[in-house]
Amino acid sequence: GGGYKPKFTKLKTLLEDEFQSDVEITGEGTPSRTGWFEVQVNGKLVHSKKQGGDGFPDSSQKLEVVVKAIKKALGE
Incomplete structure (x- = not known):
């Protein structure tokens, strides 16, 4: 529960803490959708x-896919 914004904020903070200024994370909750x-x-x-169509990383497996994509883009 709680809608999209708390989930987005938690994930944004998590990824920014790990990758600092190397990542830019944007998102928004919208009335007609669950947000982007x-x-x-x-x-x-x-x-x-x-x-x-990647979906929201709402599981550890989906989050790992995002983290791997970030690391690949950073050349790690």
Whole structure:
């Protein structure tokens, strides 16, 4: 429960704490949808709930996919 915003805020904080300024995380809750969530690394989109149909990383498996995409974009 609690809607989309608390989930977004928690995940944004988690990823920004791990990757600092290397990632840009944007999202928004909308009345007609559950919101959107995007992760960019150096201007490159690596995850998009809105455009790519990647969904919101609401499980540890989905989160790991996002983390791997970030690390790959960073060359780690």
